[in-house]
Amino acid sequence: QSALTQPASVSGSPGQSITISCTGTNSDVVTYNLVSWYQQHPGKAPKLMIYEGIKRPSGVSSRFSGSKSGNTASLTISGLQAEDEADYYCCSYVGNSPWVFGGGTKLTVL
Amino acid sequence: EVQLVESGGGLAQPGRSLRLSCAASGFTFEDYAMHWVRQVPGKGLEWLSAITWDSANIAYADSVKGRFTISRDNAKNSLYLQMNSLRVEDTALYYCAKDISRLGVPIGGFEDWGQGTLVAVSS
Numbered sequence: 548q549s550a551l552t553q554p555a556s557v558s559g560s561p562g563q564s565i566t567i568s569c570t571g572t573n574s575d576v577v578t579y580n581l582v583s584w585y586q587q588h589p590g591k592a593p594k595l596m597i598y599e600g601i602k603r604p605s606g607v608s609s610r611f612s613g614s615k616s617g618n619t620a621s622l623t624i625s626g627l628q629a630e631d632e633a634d635y636y637c638c639s640y641v642g643n644s645p646w647v648f649g650g651g652t653k654l655t656v657l
Numbered sequence: 658e659v660q661l662v663e664s665g666g667g668l669a670q671p672g673r674s675l676r677l678s679c680a681a682s683g684f685t686f687e688d689y690a691m692h693w694v695r696q697v698p699g700k701g702l703e704w705l706s707a708i709t710w711d712s713a714n715i716a717y718a719d720s721v722k723g724r725f726t727i728s729r730d731n732a733k734n735s736l737y738l739q740m741n742s743l744r745v746e747d748t749a750l751y752y753c754a755k756d757i758s759r760l761g762v763p764i765g766g767f768e769d770w771g772q773g774t775l776v777a778v779s780s
Contacts (some may be wrong), residue, residue, distance in 0.1 A: 573684045583766045584701070592773065593694075593702065598757055598766030614690050636702050638765060644702040646692075 549573050549641035551649035558655040564625040567652045569637030571618045581640035582620040584613060587651075588633045596635075597622060624654075632656040659769040661684040661753050666774030669743050677774055679753030680701040687731035690756035690763035693738050695749040696773070703749075706738065707756070707763055721747075743778045750775050 554609045561566040569582065576582055582600045585593035595604050597613035598619060610625045620639070624631055637649040665677040680692070693705040706717045714734040715727055726739040736753050750773040758764035 563770050581764050585767070587702075592752060592770035593767070593771075595757070595766055595768050598768075599764060602766075604757065604766070604768060638702075638704065638767075644704075644718055646707070646718075648694075648702040648704060651701045 548648055549575050549644065551576075551637055551638075551639055553635075553637060553649040553652045554582065555650070556653045556655065558657055559624075559627045561627055561629065561656045564623060564626050565627060565654065566624075567622045567635050567637075567654070569620045569622070570585055571620075571639060571641070573641070574618055575639050575641040576615060576618045576620050578592045579640045580615070582613070582615065584611075584620075584622045585638065586631075586633045587636065593636065607651070611649050627656055630654050644653045659755065659770055660770035661755065662750060663742065663753055663771045663774035666751060666776045668734075668777045670780055671745055671778055673743055674741045675743065675776060676741070677738040677740065677751055677753075677776075678702060679738075679771060681734045681736065681753075681755070684755070684769075686734040688727075688759050691727075691729060691736045691760060691761070692756060692765075692767060693725075693727060693777075694734075694752045694754055694767065694770075696752070697749045703724075704765075705751075708736070709763060710760060735758045740776070743776075745778050748776060748778045 680691035754767035
């Protein structure tokens with residue numbers, strides 16, 4: 548059973564950069580390169596921030612970027628702003644199920 | 658403007674059925690794969706099912722395989738989720754989502770989301 552592991556929480560001060568990791572238990576991340584990232588504010592629907600590992604949908608700030616190293620995908624937010632405080636989820640194609648979400652990471656802007 | 662509006666949620670007893678609908682507008686519905694994703698309030702997201710633009714390919718999460726059925730009616734710009742043999746653990750907010758890939762293989766970039774419809778399963 549494939550799974551994606553994210554840290555439960557991360558924090559940073561305004562203006563800083565933070566990185567959220569997403570590690571696959573199998574080789575899904577590196578094999579399929581179909582990781583997406585979502586931002587979710589309380590009471591709101593998720594918002595797509597990154598897809599296919601590194602691509603930004605139209606309208607998403609360039610402060611958000613995606614990367615991959617081995618079987619770990621990462622979301623980096625630079626120039627942290629108060630409005631970035633939210634839950635962040637990664638999602639990857641894993642072939643059999645075939646999509647799975649990570650457990651989510653709560654970002655706190657100090 | 659893309660709009661996805663889910664409906665059909667409510668209270669159901671364990672073992673009973675519900676049918677969710679998702680009305681789409683603001684884009685060419687027949688060109689896009691669609692997904693259902695759910696979220697237990699206060700918990701994480703769980704992908705449930707996907708259907709390609711032409712209904713030729715369908716996939717399910719193991720947790721709902723054999724109990725839930727996804728379908729679409731492109732003439733009505735609508736997506737459906739038939740949920741049978743409901744369990745208490747199916748209680749969640751159910752979202753429909755549009756894949757970012759047009760006329761191709763869905764890539765799991767869930768570009769647009771509805772606001773969700775709440776399903777509560779309890780005796």
